Amino acid sequence: MQTKNKSNGHGETLTAKDFATDQDVRWCPGCGDYSILKQIQTILPSIKVPRENIVFISGIGCSSRFPYYMNTYGMHSIHGRAGAIVSGLKAVNPELDIWMITGDGDSLSIGGNHLIHLLRRNFNLNIVLFNNQIYGLTKGQYSPTSPKGQISKSTPFGSVDRPFNPITLALGSEGTFVARAIDRNPVHMREILSAAHDHKGASFIEIYQNCNVFNDGAFEEFTDKSLKDQNTLYLENGKPLLFDNDSKGIILEGFKPVIVDMDSYSPDDCWIHDEEDKIKASILAEFFDYTEERGKLPRPFGVFYKNQRNTYEQVFQDQIDLYRSKREADLDSLLSGNNFWEVK
Known part of the structure; x- marks a missing residue:
């Protein structure tokens, strides 16, 4: 079985340009999708998988135009059903290197059930x-991740829904690799995409992507030069949780994260990130909420959690092989046996 980091059997050296098609990229000028497309095209040569073994499958949404711009196999499918399509494709063609491209409207609304079971x-x-x-493609309605109070074309007085948190959803669905990146930090995004690809199992990456037409500035506090240092926390396995140019850290009081001034603490006193600790990953995923008592918690970016367990397609194939080994195929016996019926 071919794994996701299999070397290129053709011996050809590929570049990012080899993964770009001759199609005009049709997203709004300034859209964050351009950055994500560029970073994925940039990391693909390093994974050394032949292009004919790479497949991009998408659902519906602005992001789902992605397969048109990738010089690989691909399919622009229907709303929310990309998860079902990649499941079937991987089950019967486990050698394929498959990427599912989706959005918060595509996979967290109509496609939510498929995403849960895929993970x-x-x-x-x-x-x-x-x-x-x-919802960008349909011109600015609120989505499952829109914050409470969001003014949109479908919520003119503000959304009353509590939004989905994609990271907690992925952790609760037993995802084995759960991470977050942002469109304005391409170097970090490439690191996360490469780590996700190296993982053997379902890799889930949420990418904050600015829609500069219908929701411009939604993530400004994580990208603006004057704001981002105090509002972002970049996770590194085995490293303490430090942010704001290492002037602040996070400790745990029981299960409660607390911000501390590093003038009074050492890095060894801080919470040390462990990618294999699901309980702590769940706490990190909830850094959306804060109180005046503990201060505003920074938003984590990086790998929240990863672990290894059997992949579906391998267990599925093992089961097929086992029962094939127990049965001897005999077409003559089948045709001349007692298992027949008469059509009148």
Whole structure:
């Protein structure tokens, strides 16, 4: 079985340009989708998988135009059903290197059920969810990740829904690799995409992606030069949780994260990130909420959690092989046996 980091059997050296098609890229000028497209095209040569073994499958949404721009096999499918398509494709063609491109409207609304079971089954593939907290393709309705109070064309007085948190959803669905990146930090995004691809199992990456037409500035506090240092926390396995140019850290009081001034603490006193600790990953995923007592918690970016367990397609194939070994195929016996019926 071919894994996701299999070397290129053709011996050809590929570049990012080899993964770009001759199609005009049709997103709004300034859209964060351009950055994600560029970073994925940039990392693909390093994974050394032949292009004919790479497949991009998308659903519906602005992000789902992605397969048109990738010089690989691909399919622009229907709303919310990309998860079902990649599941079937990977089950019967486990050698394929599959990327599922989706958005917060595509996979967290009509496609939510498929996403949950895709993660639960742990197919060896990559799920990239573009989160712009709005329905962009259909012109600005609120989405499952829009914050409470969001003014949109479908919520003129403000959304009353509590939004989905994609990271907690992925953790609750038994995802084996759960991470977050942002469109304005391409170097970090490439690191996360490469780590996700190296993982053997279902890799889930949420990418904050600015929709500069219908929801511009949704993630400004994480990208503006004057704001981002105090509002972002970049996770590194085995490293303490430090932010704001290492002037602040985070400690745990029981299960409660607390911000501390590093003038009074050492890095060894801080919470040390462990990618294999699901309980702590769940706490990190909830850094959306804060109180005046503990201060505003920074938003984590990086790998929240990863672990290894059997992939669906491998267990599925093992089962087929086992029962094939127990049965001897005999076409003559089948045709001349007692299992027949008469059509009148």
